[in-house]
Amino acid sequence: MKRFAxxxxxxxxxxxxxxxxxxxxxxxxxxxxxxxxxxxxxxxxQRYSRLTQIDQDNVGxxxxxxxxxxxxxxxxxxxxxxxxxxxxxxxxPNSIMAVDPVTGRxxxxxxxxxxxxxxxxxxxxxxxxxxLGDRVFMGxxxxxxxxxxxxxxxxxxxxxVGDVNLxxxxxxxxxxxxxxIIVGVGGGEFGIRGYVAAYYAETGELAWKxxxxxxxxxxGHETWEGDDWQYGxxxxxxxxxxxxxxxxxYWGVGNPGPDWNAAQRPGDNLYSDSVIALDADTGExxxxxxxxxxDGYDYDAVQVPVLADIEWQGEQRxxxxxxxxxxxxxxxxxxxxxxLLGSPFVRVNWSSGxxxxxxxxxxxxxxxxxxxxxxxxxxxxxxxxxSPRTELFYFSAxxxxxxxxxxxxxxxxxxxxxxxxxxxxxxxxxxxxGVGIGRTNPINNWTDEVGHASLKALDPRTGEEVWExxxxxxxxxxxxxxxxxxxxxxxxxxxxxxxxxxxxxLLWKKNLGGQIVMAPITYMVDGIQYxxxxxxxxxxxxxxxxx
Amino acid sequence: MNRAxxxxxxxxxxxxxLPPLARPQAVGDHQYTSEAIELGSRIYxxxxxxxxxxxxxxxxxxDLRLGIFRGVASDEDLRRVIAEGSGEGQMxxxxxxxxxMEGIIAYIRAGFDPEGVAVRIGDAARxxxxxxxxxxxxxxxxxxxxxxxTAPDLSDIGAIRTPAVLQLNLLDPAAALMPINRAVRLVTxxxxxxxxxxxxxxxxxxxxLDSAERLRSFAKAELGSFEISxxxxxxxxxxxxxxxADLVAFLLTLRGAL
Numbered sequence: 001m002k003r004f005a006x007x008x009x010x011x012x013x014x015x016x017x018x019x020x021x022x023x024x025x026x027x028x029x030x031x032x033x034x035x036x037x038x039x040x041x042x043x044x045x046q047r048y049s050r051l052t053q054i055d056q057d058n059v060g061x062x063x064x065x066x067x068x069x070x071x072x073x074x075x076x077x078x079x080x081x082x083x084x085x086x087x088x089x090x091x092x093p094n095s096i097m098a099v100d101p102v103t104g105r106x107x108x109x110x111x112x113x114x115x116x117x118x119x120x121x122x123x124x125x126x127x128x129x130x131x132l133g134d135r136v137f138m139g140x141x142x143x144x145x146x147x148x149x150x151x152x153x154x155x156x157x158x159x160x161v162g163d164v165n166l167x168x169x170x171x172x173x174x175x176x177x178x179x180x181i182i183v184g185v186g187g188g189e190f191g192i193r194g195y196v197a198a199y200y201a202e203t204g205e206l207a208w209k210x211x212x213x214x215x216x217x218x219x220g221h222e223t224w225e226g227d228d229w230q231y232g233x234x235x236x237x238x239x240x241x242x243x244x245x246x247x248x249x250y251w252g253v254g255n256p257g258p259d260w261n262a263a264q265r266p267g268d269n270l271y272s273d274s275v276i277a278l279d280a281d282t283g284e285x286x287x288x289x290x291x292x293x294x295d296g297y298d299y300d301a302v303q304v305p306v307l308a309d310i311e312w313q314g315e316q317r318x319x320x321x322x323x324x325x326x327x328x329x330x331x332x333x334x335x336x337x338x339x340l341l342g343s344p345f346v347r348v349n350w351s352s353g354x355x356x357x358x359x360x361x362x363x364x365x366x367x368x369x370x371x372x373x374x375x376x377x378x379x380x381x382x383x384x385x386x387s388p389r390t391e392l393f394y395f396s397a398x399x400x401x402x403x404x405x406x407x408x409x410x411x412x413x414x415x416x417x418x419x420x421x422x423x424x425x426x427x428x429x430x431x432x433x434g435v436g437i438g439r440t441n442p443i444n445n446w447t448d449e450v451g452h453a454s455l456k457a458l459d460p461r462t463g464e465e466v467w468e469x470x471x472x473x474x475x476x477x478x479x480x481x482x483x484x485x486x487x488x489x490x491x492x493x494x495x496x497x498x499x500x501x502x503x504x505x506l507l508w509k510k511n512l513g514g515q516i517v518m519a520p521i522t523y524m525v526d527g528i529q530y531x532x533x534x535x536x537x538x539x540x541x542x543x544x545x546x547x
Numbered sequence: 548m549n550r551a552x553x554x555x556x557x558x559x560x561x562x563x564x565l566p567p568l569a570r571p572q573a574v575g576d577h578q579y580t581s582e583a584i585e586l587g588s589r590i591y592x593x594x595x596x597x598x599x600x601x602x603x604x605x606x607x608x609x610d611l612r613l614g615i616f617r618g619v620a621s622d623e624d625l626r627r628v629i630a631e632g633s634g635e636g637q638m639x640x641x642x643x644x645x646x647x648m649e650g651i652i653a654y655i656r657a658g659f660d661p662e663g664v665a666v667r668i669g670d671a672a673r674x675x676x677x678x679x680x681x682x683x684x685x686x687x688x689x690x691x692x693x694x695x696x697t698a699p700d701l702s703d704i705g706a707i708r709t710p711a712v713l714q715l716n717l718l719d720p721a722a723a724l725m726p727i728n729r730a731v732r733l734v735t736x737x738x739x740x741x742x743x744x745x746x747x748x749x750x751x752x753x754x755x756l757d758s759a760e761r762l763r764s765f766a767k768a769e770l771g772s773f774e775i776s777x778x779x780x781x782x783x784x785x786x787x788x789x790x791x792a793d794l795v796a797f798l799l800t801l802r803g804a805l
Contacts, residue, residue: 086762098762100762100764102764103752103764103766149692149696152696154700155702156691156692
């Protein structure tokens with residue numbers, strides 16, 4: 001038996017053959033549909049793919065190619081990134097895996113163990129990574145940002161973004177812009193003071209940090225009284241978007257704290273429940289738009305800012321579409337934050353409408369009476385999609401879902417829950433099961449009378465619903481559209497659905513058996529287009545049959 | 548016989564053809580015997596463990612098992628600190644007989660392993676020179692984001708390996724190489740020859756970091772041949788005892804990005 005010589009040519013070691021995932025490539029992500037380069041598929045956050053192999057005629061033939069089983073229990077909200085034929089994916093609480101996107105086999109796994117005292121309101125969630133150069137970046141439950149070598153999974157730096165002892169955390173996928181990695185912090189239920197911070201990808205050094213609550217002397221501080229601003233919440237826990245021409249990054253800001261007792265913190269409480277536009281290089285606030293002033297309903301504006309350039313009333317404009325947790329859909333001019341349109345997409349009774357500047361007219365409900373939409377909102381963080389072909393905006397809404405709020409005075413104690421009371425979900429009869437924050441059981445123990453999913457296709461020019469696709473249970477699933485006018489999504493029931501994006505007709509479904517609480521992605525390797533969903537504890541990838 | 552099966556049998560035979568695994572010869576300082584290490588273990592438990600801890604890491608900045616000290620390098624230094632005390636009275640002087648002193652040093656140098664091999668820890672600066680110079684280590688290994696990834700990244704090797712294992716790695720690499728890191732060479736049906744380091748493997752596929760630093764996955768059924776070796780792709784150079792000790796000292800300084 002002949003043995004081969006174990007000589008690796010040193011010449012090959014000089015320069016990696018891997019193309020770098022440069023900022024320029026991410027800028028052009030739409031031209032590289034075989035990859036999926038950011039959490040939302042590109043800086044415009046449209047979750048729209050130009051891939052066309054899977055179309056309306058053959059979508060029914062999709063077959064399972066591989067599964068990857070999570071080893072950790074709990075909602076798996078991660079949305080993968082695919083670059084140069086490698087998938088990068090997070091697993092609870094804070095692991096990164098490099099996965100072969102053709103077989104689902106794992107190349108390497110990096111494990112960050114969060115500090116024991118890391119505190120999050122709603123589960124040890126992580127929603128994914130950012131990639132830039134030869135690195136992968138992840139925020140952690142103990143509010144750190146880590147940089148890991150994309151090829152061998154080794155830790156390169158580990159920066160403290162927030163103080164874990166004060167219940168700062170990171171659950172969102174970071175955003176890579178130019179030479180920086182930008183993240184926001186969670187902790188809106190624990191009296192943090194939120195911010196967005198940018199770190200140099202190379203060194204992990206802080207480049208800028210912009211608080212979402214202005215300090216004394218800064219504009220907007222007058223919307224707070226006393227010391228409320230110091231523990232007023234306003235977290236940022238969903239990945240933002242970026243407009244390179246404006247050099248602006250856009251971030252949705254979460255609820256003020258304490259959550260449910262608005263009377264305890266008089267004022268508009270800027271910039272809670274707002275979108276903020278920050279200069280990508282300096283973090284300087286350029287403009288803001290507040291959706292829900294002095295919010296007492298936990299209406300975080302942590303939705304993905306979806307950017308699109310369309311003709312608006314006869315003029316080509318740079319717009320931002322926003323279906324908000326407060327039940328209204330908004331269109332803004334993303335160059336200056338000008339309010340262009342707002343209309344409710346579900347039943348709303350906390351406000352009787354929006355004035356000409358988009359400010360809600362408050363109609364607080366009497367004590368013990370239900371407020372629509374309920375605490376989890378008309379929609380929430382689930383990533384929407386915009387198809388430039390259909391010119392429709394798609395997102396998961398919760399219909400018929402209301403909450404009875406029970407505000408009370410809360411004292412701020414550092415690192416402890418700061419909620420301002422509690423709430424009950426409206427049910428058909430007192431004490432009957434309502435809609436919980438997550439699903440933990442295969443048995444659906446409530447009726448659609450207390451909330452159900454409605455996938456909505458809106459025409460942003462009118463705010464009108466063009467079609468909807470309803471599910472019995474509610475849905476926390478994001479959206480994906482393709483250039484073949486397919487729309488892929490899921491829900492808590494465990495089905496993945498393929499719909500005709502123009503009509504909403506159901507073209508294909510598959511029961512994967514576990515809740516889908518992420519947004520599906522698509523990519524192409526060796527000429528084969530894949531679709532990846534996470535359902536329960538399984539990542540499943542589908543493709544058309546090979547002949 | 549189809550080609551896939553041929554590939555698998557090539558792998559098996561390649562492994563059988565290797566010489567049987569041999570324990571390394573006694574290495575490093577030869578003056579320590581297993582009896583001395585055993586004696587040292589008893590002395591450590593009774594006289595040192597109260598402050599230094601059972602794993603030798605309770606005092607700030609010191610990890611006796613991993614060979615991390617504040618100001619001590621040579622055996623002679625250790626002898627002096629034990630005999631005279633240190634830290635302005637924080638560590639008391641300990642009167643030990645010659646055999647006992649020999650034993651406690653042997654136990655520390657053996658990484659607290661009664662079965663272990665005593666390790667000499669030399670000069671880290673000289674070890675670093677060797678690592679990046681004549682030793683050629685940095686030709687394949689990456690440290691703190693610098694260097695190729697073809698061999699395992701050593702950025703935190705000093706935190707995850709004992710001195711005894713590091714020394715073994717240098718003297719008998721085949722014995723200490725983690726099986727998953729074994730070098731592979733495969734030929735695809737397109738006659739592409741791929742050399743690299745194994746990252747993961749199952750019945751039907753293998754995942755490799757190839758010599759051009761690409762993460763690649765192969766279906767075994769689509770390979771003309773697939774071979775795997777116990778030997779590292781590039782063995783360490785011949786080193787004398789002093790150089791091994793220096794290199795171990797340098798590797799122990801590699802404690803990761805934190």
